[in-house]
Amino acid sequence: MILDLHNHSIKSDDGRARVENYCQWIRKRELPLDGLVLTEHRQFDTESDYRKLEDTYGLLILKASEVETDYGHVLVFGVNEDLQNAFDFTRVDLPLDLVLREARRCGAVAAPCHPGRINVGLCAHYGERGAVEGVELIETLNGGSRSGEDDRALELAKDHGYRGFGGSDAHIVSHIGRCATRFDDEIASMDDLVQALRGERFEAISWKS
Amino acid sequence: MTRAFASVELGDDLPEVQPDVSMENVRLFCASARMPFGRFTDHEKARAEGLPGAIVPGIMSQALLSALVHRWSPGCRIENMDTIFRAPVLVDSKPTCRGVVTNTDPESETIELDLTIVNEAGETRVVGTAQVRL
Amino acid sequence: MEELNLEALKGEWVGVEFDTAEFEVKEAAMVDWATAVGETDRRFTDPDHSDFQAHPTFTTQFVSRRVLPKGFPRLGRGGFDGGKCVTLLVPVRAGDRLTGKSMIADLYEKTGRSGRMIFLVHRMSFHNQAGERVSTMDWKLVQQTREPKVSG
Numbered sequence: 001m002i003l004d005l006h007n008h009s010i011k012s013d014d015g016r017a018r019v020e021n022y023c024q025w026i027r028k029r030e031l032p033l034d035g036l037v038l039t040e041h042r043q044f045d046t047e048s049d050y051r052k053l054e055d056t057y058g059l060l061i062l063k064a065s066e067v068e069t070d071y072g073h074v075l076v077f078g079v080n081e082d083l084q085n086a087f088d089f090t091r092v093d094l095p096l097d098l099v100l101r102e103a104r105r106c107g108a109v110a111a112p113c114h115p116g117r118i119n120v121g122l123c124a125h126y127g128e129r130g131a132v133e134g135v136e137l138i139e140t141l142n143g144g145s146r147s148g149e150d151d152r153a154l155e156l157a158k159d160h161g162y163r164g165f166g167g168s169d170a171h172i173v174s175h176i177g178r179c180a181t182r183f184d185d186e187i188a189s190m191d192d193l194v195q196a197l198r199g200e201r202f203e204a205i206s207w208k209s
Numbered sequence: 210m211t212r213a214f215a216s217v218e219l220g221d222d223l224p225e226v227q228p229d230v231s232m233e234n235v236r237l238f239c240a241s242a243r244m245p246f247g248r249f250t251d252h253e254k255a256r257a258e259g260l261p262g263a264i265v266p267g268i269m270s271q272a273l274l275s276a277l278v279h280r281w282s283p284g285c286r287i288e289n290m291d292t293i294f295r296a297p298v299l300v301d302s303k304p305t306c307r308g309v310v311t312n313t314d315p316e317s318e319t320i321e322l323d324l325t326i327v328n329e330a331g332e333t334r335v336v337g338t339a340q341v342r343l
Numbered sequence: 344m345e346e347l348n349l350e351a352l353k354g355e356w357v358g359v360e361f362d363t364a365e366f367e368v369k370e371a372a373m374v375d376w377a378t379a380v381g382e383t384d385r386r387f388t389d390p391d392h393s394d395f396q397a398h399p400t401f402t403t404q405f406v407s408r409r410v411l412p413k414g415f416p417r418l419g420r421g422g423f424d425g426g427k428c429v430t431l432l433v434p435v436r437a438g439d440r441l442t443g444k445s446m447i448a449d450l451y452e453k454t455g456r457s458g459r460m461i462f463l464v465h466r467m468s469f470h471n472q473a474g475e476r477v478s479t480m481d482w483k484l485v486q487q488t489r490e491p492k493v494s495g
Contacts, residue, residue: 013451013462014293016338021312021321028220041453068454092454119458146332171293172336173311174323209331226381234379241375242404267424268403272380275399279384287399291428293483296456 001187002205003060004036004180006075006113006139006167011048012041017173019050023057031177035060035187037077037167039113042068042090044079062190065089066113071096071132072120075139075167078108078194100134109197113139114169115156116149123152131160137197140164141204143178144171150206165197166204179206211284214318214343223281223308223322228273230265235300238269249300263300270298270335274324277306278339285343288319292337303329311338318342347418347488349461353450361412362445366405366469370437373397376404390437397435402469402478403427407445410465410484415447418461419486425462428481433471440472448481452488461486 007022008015019038026033036059038045043065050061064077067089074096076083086102087094096112103110115122115138122138140153141164157164166179184201187193196202236250244266247254255263271292278287298304304326312321319342326335370390377387377398385392435441448466452459465482 013453016291016293016323016336017311024219025311073454092452092459118456120454120456144333147330172323172325172338174309175336228381237375238379241372241379243372244404268400268427269380271400271403271427271429272376272398276377276380276382276384279382279387283384284386287431289428289430290400291426293426294424 001034001183001185002032002180003183003187003193004033004168004170004176005165006039006066006142007036007170007176008040009038011038011043011045012171014041015171017170017176019048019061020053021173022170022176023053023059025173025176026059027057029177033059033177033180035062036176037062037064037193039064039066039075039167041066042092044084044089060187062193067094067099068092068120069094069096069099071112071125072115072117072122073113074099074110075113076103076108076110077197078103078106078190080106080108082106083108096132097134100132104134107194109137109194111137111139111165111197113167114142114145114149114153115139116145116152121149121153123156126156135160135162137163137165139167141166141179141206143168143175143208163200164204165202166206178208179204181205212282212343214313214315214320217310217313217320217343219310219313221310223277226277226280226306227303228276228306230298230300230302230304232263232300235263235265235269239266242266242268252300260297261299264297265300267292267294270294270326271337273306273326274308274335274337274339277308277324278322278341281308282341282343285341287339287341289340290337291339292324292335294335296332296334298326298328298334304334347452347461349450349452352416356412356415356447357449358446359412360444360446362407362409364405364407364443366441366443368397368401368435368437368439368441373401373437376401395437399431400427400429401435402441402467402480403429403482405441405443405467405469407443407467409445411463412447418463419488422484422486425483425485427483430479431477433475433477435471435477441469441477443467443469457485457487459488461488
């Protein structure tokens with residue numbers, strides 16, 4: 001099963017894609033995706049209900065968040081009410097250890113994304129301040145990466161023994177499906193995804209040319 | 210000639226264009242836009258500002274994308290053009306403008322496009338969307 | 344560094360119209376603009392065309408006398424253009440006299456490759472001499488609030 005774990009819709013300040021258009025695009029272009037995860041910036045989208053789109057297009061559509069920490073951006077899968085009350089998602093300077101700790105406490109998974117990126121990637125901050133305990137999973141393939149950024153991420157994962165996943169980081173419709181994650185097991189819900197990301201039966205994949 | 214709405218399909222690619230972002234052309238644009246700033250029109254002055262060289266003004270990048278759309282469908286009317294300047298496009302570089310149809314609305318007969326400018330390394334420098342009436 | 348209260352700033356400034364300026368649309372500039380960007384549609388390059396008009400985003404060059412309202416606090420150490428969103432309502436013609444009204448439409452903070460930034464959305468609405476609204480432009484002015492540049 002292949003899921004694109006990192007995408008933004010018009011709910012994000014810089015997102016320009018409606019979720020239905022992502023779905024149409026996936027089907028029209030026959031992309032090998034079974035679903036997508038929406039990771040809106042600095043928020044958890046409690047309003048949108050994509051169940052009808054899931055049925056219409058036969059895709060799994062899940063909601064997560066991309067929060068901003070002192071060690072760069074972090075995707076949080078499995079956001080629930082407890083976690084929303086644990087810290088302020090709108091802040092741009094959340095302590096990474098707080099996000100990791102609270103995510104774990106609330107049954108979610110927090111994973112630094114695009115770690116090879118300057119300023120907002122883990123590598124840069126590790127270089128200055130050292131590694132952070134509790135990081136186990138990072139985005140090793142990101143659709144928006146520039147030259148060398150994914151290489152740094154892969155190296156970081158290797159050096160620290162982190163598991164790696166992939167996501168497109170799409171902000172416009174045609175950028176979905178550049179990177180994704182292949183799971184050995186069936187994923188039908190956010191609970192399944194969180195469970196799978198805690199294990200090792202997945203791999204990051206890329207279709208970037 | 211204007212393209213017929215019925216002939217356009219979701220997923221259609223617009224023909225790519227390698228725009229002329231030579232210094233001469235950027236200076237022409239800057240003069241027309243009353244933007245006589247060294248960061249756009251002089252490599253040395255741009256470097257003195259910490260840039261890798263002179264950069265194409267964001268509003269010129271946006272206008273390059275409008276020209277791409279008109280080339281694909283002459284006579285069409287761009288109703289909205291929304292661009293994000295993610296990273297500089299360098300003057301005298303060889304960028305590529307791309308577009309693709311991401312939605313067709315038969316009720317309003319409007320088309321939505323994704324638009325990008327990528328550099329020689331394939332890195333996206335400008336992303337945008339447009340709503341176009343054919 | 345003193346904590347910036349963005350919510351208070353938004354409450355005070357978002358939606359407040361702070362400037363009005365006039366702009367003249369000149370034929371030569373319209374042609375040069377369109378020519379420089381490789382325009383192939385004669386509506387934008389040929390003054391003799393029956394539907395000669397300014398290139399769709401021509402109004403993006405027009406900036407108010409003030410980028411920020413008088414009394415607006417200094418948020419960072421300079422800025423750059425983060426993007427432009429233009430909605431076109433009526434074609435702009437040679438000789439038009441446009442009136443542009445400015446307001447702050449939004450303010451928000453985020454981090455990115457350029458570090459910690461405040462995004463200030465400066466909205467300009469343009470009307471022509473007949474009172475028709477011709478276009479609206481949202482200009483995302485990015486102000487860097489710190490000097491991190493932490494590279495990998």
